[in-house]
Amino acid sequence: MREIVIVGGGYAGFYAAWGLEKRLGTAEARITVVDPRPYMTYQPFLPEVTAGSVEARHAAVSLRRHLRRARLIAGTVTAIRHADRTITVRPANGADYELRYDTIVVTAGAVTRTFPIPGLAQHAIGLKHVEEAVAIRDRLMTAFDQAAFLPPGAERRRLLTVTFVGGGFSGVEGFGELLSLATAMLKSYPELSSDELSFHLVEARGRILPEVGDKPGAWVVRSLERRGAHVHLNTQIHSLADGHVVLSNGEEFDSALVVWTAGNASNPVVHNHSDLPIDERGLLVVRPDLRVGTDSELVADAWAAGDDAAVPDLASTVPGAHTVPNAQHAVRQGRLLAKNIVADLRGGRIKNYRHSSLGVVATLGLGRGIFQYKRIVIKGLPAWLMHRGYHVLAVPSWERKIRVLTVWLTAAVFGRDLVSLASVQHPRDAFVTSGDPQRPVESPTSGRRAA
Structure with a gap:
């Protein structure tokens, strides 16, 4: 059975896995999704979550609820070695381990760009x-x-x-x-x-x-x-x-x-801990059909989409333009990923990604x-x-x-629900003080025996 590993469960990764489940038979391939979070965040709703117009849980789509056949690993990919067809996974608990694959789909997403500003x-x-x-x-x-x-x-x-x-x-x-x-x-x-x-x-x-x-x-x-x-x-x-x-x-x-x-900013795993080709911005070099590589040098069994992939924008009139990192492109690229991977496995026709902005x-x-x-x-x-x-x-x-x-x-x-639940960020405070406001709150490490 062919092992397909999807790095990242965001827009592109979620829709790719969802589409592969619908199109592939149970004996054709096993799908594995690696992501530290058990849900896909619908980021366009985050501003409304800050305002209380959308409940926080409603902006999160459960991976387990919708991906019924995929194997879901709660962990972070720390290295990709495509030459060996292996990735290194750091689980939420336990030691790092290696996971082998036949086909890799990199949809890890970008990270927030920061600068060395005091404070x-x-x-x-x-x-x-x-x-x-x-x-x-x-x-x-x-x-x-x-x-x-x-x-x-x-x-x-x-x-x-x-x-x-x-x-x-x-x-x-x-x-x-x-x-x-x-x-x-x-x-x-x-x-x-x-x-x-x-x-x-x-x-x-x-x-x-x-x-x-x-x-x-x-x-x-x-x-x-x-x-x-x-x-x-x-x-x-x-x-x-x-x-x-x-x-x-x-x-x-x-x-x-x-x-x-x-x-x-480009994902550190893609930029620093992968042998897949990247451009000057640290993004994966991707062909219009979402396969990693260039027209002259294809990287076999490697696909990518979303914010950490430099996908050529065929709908743009600007030479060398790439699709902008937004949800509109990531969702459609994820859907095309599933179709193209299935076509590749079955010897079908692989299509280029082309989408004009709505x-x-x-x-x-x-x-x-x-x-x-x-x-x-x-x-x-x-x-x-x-x-x-x-x-x-x-x-x-x-x-x-x-x-x-x-x-x-x-x-x-x-109207708006004007209730703050800031205390949930420190759920043990009330228990530790036990109703005595003069009792100091212990640190997470206090009370442990010395090694």
């Missing part, structure tokens, strides 16, 4: 996973609770200051949704006023949302600023030490919440959005409805679609 690792949080989106929401709501009983001053200003770094889709959507949540929360906090909210969006380039045109991008900036936000273009972060934000334009302020969405749509907060398809631009409520309609259709499985729709309809009737 970044200690104070910033990303927006790439469900856990991060939930933490951002809970931190904002906890900050409101704490600020409401403080007198006006430096500490209250710090708690009500939010900073997003990165003006791409993830950053702008998360910023707009969190600003919408904070504005709505003011109704429940009569002690606070809108003038005390301080939301900052920092972008190193001269514009935000590079996927849309200059005029729509400028409109988004004006829209955010009309809502009280501060948009800093052509600006970089110099320091985040002790939560004190220092910008390249000379501005400084304290910020209790810093969200880092400054783009993606346009771009972004949410900017409850009832606000922007959509662009070529020269057609739609703003405001219609674009926001288009955003919700598109993504509820795109999220996998009818079960997830119905759950998301139910939450949206409930919120339309009863």
Whole structure:
């Protein structure tokens, strides 16, 4: 039986495995998916998770529920040696081990790009996973609770200051949704006023949302600023030490919440621990049919797609262009991967990936959005409805679609659910103190015997 190993259970990996299960017989191949998380994150919903418009679990698609035949390994691939047809797997528990394969599909995805900025690792949080989106929401709501009983001053200003770094889709959507949540929360906090909210969006380039045109991008900036936000273009972060934000334009302020969405970097496993060919950006060299290699040098039995693959964009008029790393491409590439791998095993025809963009749509907060398809631009409520309609259709499985729709309809009737569950990040605190507020909380390693 042929062993097919899929590295990564994100968009491309999930859809490739799902498609292979439907097309391959049980005696043709065994499918193995290796990913540290037991679910596929539907990332376009993460901004709405931060705002409480989508439940966290509804933005996560269970791998075990939908991949009934695949072998699922909860672990991280730390090395790929295609010459030997082996990968090294680091499981959640236990020692590393090697796993052999006949065909490999690399869909590990990109990682968040960071820089050696003082305080970044200690104070910033990303927006790439469900856990991060939930933490951002809970931190904002906890900050409101704490600020409401403080007198006006430096500490209250710090708690009500939010900073997003990165003006791409993830950053702008998360910023707009969190600003919408904070504005709505003011109704429940009569002690606070809108003038005390301080939301900052920092972008190193001269514009935000590079996927849309200059005029729509400028409109988004004006829209955010009309809502009280501060948009800093052509600006970089110099320091985040002790939560004190220092910008390249000379501005400084304290910020209790810093969200880092400054783009993606190539996956370290692909870039540093693989013998598969990569380009100057650290992405896998991929042919238009999603096989690893070039037209002149094909790497047999190796396929790749998604954010860590440099897939040629046949629909672009720009010579040498590659598909942009977004969900729209990753989903379709995953589906084509399954079809092409089956065709390769059965001696069928392998097809090239070609997909023209359906346009771009972004949410900017409850009832606000922007959509662009070529020269057609739609703003405001219609674009926001288009955003919700598109993504509820795109999220996998009818079960997830119905759950998301139910939450949206409930919120339309009863409003947002303004409850913070930040304590779930430290679930043992209440148990350890046992009702005595003077009793110190033990560290995870306290009470253990010395070796």
